[in-house]
Amino acid sequence: MAHIKLQDGLPGIRGPMAFSPQTAKPLNALAEVLLRDDNNTLTRGERELIATYVSSLNDCFFCQNIHGAIAGHYLDYDINKIDAVKKDFNATSISPKLKSLLSIAASVQRGGKNVTPEQIEAAKNEGATDKEIHDTVLIAAAFCMFNRYVDGLATWAPEDRQFYVNRAKQRAEEGYIDFDLYNVSVKS
Numbered sequence: 226m227a228h229i230k231l232q233d234g235l236p237g238i239r240g241p242m243a244f245s246p247q248t249a250k251p252l253n254a255l256a257e258v259l260l261r262d263d264n265n266t267l268t269r270g271e272r273e274l275i276a277t278y279v280s281s282l283n284d285c286f287f288c289q290n291i292h293g294a295i296a297g298h299y300l301d302y303d304i305n306k307i308d309a310v311k312k313d314f315n316a317t318s319i320s321p322k323l324k325s326l327l328s329i330a331a332s333v334q335r336g337g338k339n340v341t342p343e344q345i346e347a348a349k350n351e352g353a354t355d356k357e358i359h360d361t362v363l364i365a366a367a368f369c370m371f372n373r374y375v376d377g378l379a380t381w382a383p384e385d386r387q388f389y390v391n392r393a394k395q396r397a398e399e400g401y402i403d404f405d406l407y408n409v410s411v412k413s
């Protein structure tokens with residue numbers, strides 16, 4: 226049960242966003258720029274995977290599953306491959322550059338001062354640009370905030386992971402700016 230009165234049936238971040246539309250707007254705008262802006266050399270799938278990985282480190286069930294499903298949609302990964310990345314990305318077939326960026330994201334999740342010059346150098350050696358490093362750090366920091374928002378209010382999330390997979394294509398197409406917070410049709 227959520228810590229505050231949220232509309233029934235709105236899972237995860239949707240409940241608090243419907244509760245406070247004035248804060249939802251800038252949060253969604255930030256997510257849109259970070260995860261969907263096409264003026265970026267990291268693919269949408271790679272950026273969603275960074276958000277997924279940080280959310281898994283933060284043990285945020287809703288965010289790791291919805292963003293994992295969206296990453297899977299973009300990257301044509303099934304849920305097992307997303308789970309493998311969350312468990313041990315170094316043992317997967319993702320690119321060395323993305324591995325180095327996920328390492329940076331993990332350090333940001335622990336605390337910004339945990340990012341080391343060696344991690345930055347390793348990422349640059351794998352071809353990461355300053356913008357890609359910047360965006361990785363900002364995605365990781367933003368998802369720490371999003372995850373704490375979702376879990377700090379004890380929001381409800383569907384346990385059936387297929388729910389997230391089924392929503393991924395729609396979220397990927399619609400983005401984060403103008404989606405209807407109330408159009409969820411979830412059965413608890």
